[in-house]
Amino acid sequence: MENxxxxxxxxxxxxxxxxxxxxxxxxxxxxxVSLAEIGCHDEIPETADTLEGNSLIKARxxxxxxxxxxxxxxxxxxxxxxxxxxxxxxxxxxxxxxxxADNVNKMxxxxxxxxxxxxxxxxxxxxILNGETKTFEGRVDGTISTEAHGNGGxxxxxxxxxxxxxxxxxxxxxxxxxxxxxxGRAMRKLAEYLxxx
Numbered sequence: 271m272e273n274x275x276x277x278x279x280x281x282x283x284x285x286x287x288x289x290x291x292x293x294x295x296x297x298x299x300x301x302x303v304s305l306a307e308i309g310c311h312d313e314i315p316e317t318a319d320t321l322e323g324n325s326l327i328k329a330r331x332x333x334x335x336x337x338x339x340x341x342x343x344x345x346x347x348x349x350x351x352x353x354x355x356x357x358x359x360x361x362x363x364x365x366x367x368x369x370x371a372d373n374v375n376k377m378x379x380x381x382x383x384x385x386x387x388x389x390x391x392x393x394x395x396x397x398i399l400n401g402e403t404k405t406f407e408g409r410v411d412g413t414i415s416t417e418a419h420g421n422g423g424x425x426x427x428x429x430x431x432x433x434x435x436x437x438x439x440x441x442x443x444x445x446x447x448x449x450x451x452x453x454g455r456a457m458r459k460l461a462e463y464l465x466x467x
Contacts, residue, residue, distance in 0.1 A: 276298075277300055279399075279464075280332055281304060281305075292457060294444075325396040326403070330398065341460060346358050347377075347390075348392065349381070349389040364376040381414050388411075392409045393409075394407050408455030408457070410451055414429055419441055420438050422442060
C-alpha cells in the first residue's frame with residue numbers, strides 16, 4: 271500500500287499536552303502541526319465569553335493570517351457551586367501568569383466547606399476546512415475533590431474526579447483519560463467528521 275502524504279491540519283495551540291492528545295487521536299488521518307511549526311508566535315486574543323467563541327477566534331486567526339486549514343479548541347471547567355466558574359477563565363483562574371498549581375490551589379480554596387462539588391469539563395473545537403466552519407463539543411461530568419491526587423495530566427486533572435471512573439484524571443494513564451475526557455470526546459467527533467469527508 272502506498273504511503274500517501276497526510277494532509278496538514280494546524281491545531282491552534284502550543285500546549286504540548288494538547289498536541290500529543292490530538293496527534294494520538296488523529297494519527298494516520300492528518301499530520302497535526304502546532305502554531306510554532308507554522309511560524310505563528312502571535313498572542314491570539316481570547317476575548318469571547320463562550321468556549322465556542324474563543325475557539326472560533328483562534329481558528330479564524332490562523333486561517334486569515336497564515337492561510338492554513340485549522341482547528342482550535344477552548345476548554346473550561348464549570349463548577350456548579352461557583353455559578354459555572356471558572357469557565358472561559360479556567361486557564362488563568364488564579365491570575366494572568368499563573369501555573370497549573372496556582373489554579374488548583376485557588377479552586378481548592380474556593381471550594382472549602384462546599385457540599386455541592388459537582389462540576390463538568392467541556393471542550394469546544396472549531397474547525398475551518400475547505401472554506402467551511404464546524405464545531406464539535408465534548409463533555410465529562412464529575413466532582414471536585416478536596417485534595418490533589420495523582421501525578422499525571424495537567425491543569426485541574428489532580429482535583430477533577432470523573433464520574434465514570436471515580437478517579438481523578440491525574441490518576442489515569444493518558445489512554446484512560448483520552449477514552450473519556452472532554453477533549454478526547456470532542457476530538458473523536460472531529461476525527462469522525464474528517465474521516466467521512
